[in-house]
Amino acid sequence: MIYLFTDFSSQDFYVGQLHSAVLHRNPDARLVDLFHHADPRDIEAAARLLARLSEYTASDAIIVAVVDPGVGGSRRPLMIKADGRWLVGPDNGLFSFIVRQAESVDSREINWRPANMSVTFHGRDLFAPVGAMLERGEMPDSTPCEVVMPDWPKESGRIIYRDHYGNLMTGLTERSVDENTVLAANSQPIRHAERFGAVNAGDVFWMINSIGLVEIAANQADASACLGVSVGDEILFQA
Template sequence: MDSYLAEIKGVILSINPEAEIVEATRKVEAGNIRQGAYLLGRYFKYYPEGTIHLAVVDPGVGSRRSPILLETKGYFFAGPDNGVFSYVLEEEKAELAIKLTNSEYQLLSASRTFDGRDIFAPTAAYLSLGIDPREFGPELEEIETFKIPKPEMRGEQIEGEIVHIDHFGNVVTNIPLELLSEVGRFVTMNVKGRAINKLVTSYKDGKDYEFFVITGSGGTLEISSFGKDAAGGLDVSPGDKVYLTTVKT
């Protein structure tokens, strides 16, 4: 138990009492930048244009990594320059990137361990009041990103990767349904030596099978188990490879 989220909210509301704060998620594993980046990439687009997104997944806080503000065509993003915006930048071009250095828009603190409260929260609050993004610091030419895994064709197989495990235990891959439709008909998906041979369109359709493949809400193929934890049953983790075998139709 901690007070960190409450402190961030308090800072924002003390600067802009009219701010509407939405807690998107606080379930990101501690320090898991890739997980945070994936989740942010999934949900940011469903918020109204002009939304300011804070991403505080920051294991390098206090180090040489920069605190940054990004402006895209539709949104603002404040957080550490550590790759947490990688999935966002696959979809949105950064029209402006700022290194947050102007102490006028930051909290004075003896600590260097909580930029979420001391830098990102006040930045978001002042931005919501109409402060020009360029007031927060100098422009950046480059932003830290990591390479997002893409599915690859290997003969008649598609080699993909597990990119996320949700709290139901569904195993989310990076293989989009459109790619399967382009190359042929589903035969089987293999992961860690286990073959899953059933493709269904609803969870209920898969209730008679131990594991099945389904198109998830993100548009990519997932491995699921009706009412059970598929990831636990298969002993898989993000980063594990999956192999989708197809036959041409």
């Protein structure tokens, strides 16, 4: 199974070309569109989301992830085997949280190149075909290499994603909080609740969300609007 994670959006024709590139090489490939709305300028946020989402893929998943502002430059193309899953994409930090938390890591620079490779769309021309090869059990030409590991903190109070309901996901996991933790945004205290129905309509609370991140939500309301905060803002721990 090949999972796709990109900043290509569902509005343009880039995702369709990824699918086409995979199915062209492997008509029986199963594709899952994991996420296509990563912020193209925030690799750290994308890396955090990808690390959490990867936990919910098959244990032998092939994950093709492309958030790649340096495409066409000198960043290396990577394929990494991490605890059974293959990761394919640019060496710009996108896989660093997964690599950190993995027990076994085999990282390789991809040397294989297609007959024709565009300068700006390595997702279609390089990464998707490599994913298709891996799914067929073929090993593209590659050599062991190190992975770029940016100096990003393991836990971060920054809001890394706002979903379409207005829920706000932070870079914090359950390691940093317990049920008594009180968070704060815009000078407003935010207490824990386990689920939406446990607070009054319109009330803001935090919970551990379905992918293991600390999330600020509101019952039957838009937490982002209620608080006046959004992606990039910092959530604080109340003294």
